[in-house]
Amino acid sequence: MVTLTSRGRRYNVDYSYAKGEPVDELRSSVRFPLKLPVQVRAEQTGVTGETEDISAGGVLFYMDAAMDIGSIIEFTISMPASVLGTATDVVVKCTGRVVRCSKQGDRTAVAAVIDEYHFDRAQ
Numbered sequence: 001m002v003t004l005t006s007r008g009r010r011y012n013v014d015y016s017y018a019k020g021e022p023v024d025e026l027r028s029s030v031r032f033p034l035k036l037p038v039q040v041r042a043e044q045t046g047v048t049g050e051t052e053d054i055s056a057g058g059v060l061f062y063m064d065a066a067m068d069i070g071s072i073i074e075f076t077i078s079m080p081a082s083v084l085g086t087a088t089d090v091v092v093k094c095t096g097r098v099v100r101c102s103k104q105g106d107r108t109a110v111a112a113v114i115d116e117y118h119f120d121r122a123q
Contacts, residue, residue, distance in 0.1 A: 029055035034083070040075040040110075042067055042098075049110070051077060058096070058114055062107040071098045073112060078122065089122035 031053040038049050038061050049063030054077070067073065077092045084090060100111035 029057045031055045031060075036080075036083075037078045038063075038075055040067075040073055042071045042073045052109070056114075058099070058112060059094075060109060060111045062104070062109055064107060066103070066108050067098045067101050067110050069098050069101055072096075073098060075112070091120050091122050092117055093120060 032055065033053050034051055036051045038051050038059075040047050040049060040061070040063065045065075047063050047065050049061045052060040052062060054060075059075075059077070061075075073096055075094050075096065077094070079090045079092060081087060081089050094114050094117040096112040096114045096116075098110060098112050100109070102109050
């Protein structure tokens with residue numbers, strides 16, 4: 001058993017492995033399954049993708065390109081008014097870091113921590 005600290009919270013993690021897979025996860029926020037369009041920008045490259053799920057602290061999205069773990073990214077998630085129950089669409093502009101990247105079939109799953117975000121009305 002190892003105690004880890006993340007974002008001011010302490011986690012006891014059991015590293016006893018069953019067939020090489022850890023037993024516990026470090027997720028601290030509820031994930032919501034939302035498939036929404038996302039535009040991702042890292043350095044000078046921009047790509048589009050689709051979110052798989054979103055939490056208060058992170059996002060998982062699928063895209064065609066791989067990203068380096070640790071990369072600082074900017075991404076914009078488009079949220080339709082029908083999902084939010086508002087009169088207009090909203091975009092969430094985020095800055096974050098890639099924490100996981102793995103090939104899954106013909107797409108790449110990218111997990112990112114959200115460091116900063118703000119909401120704007122869609123233009």
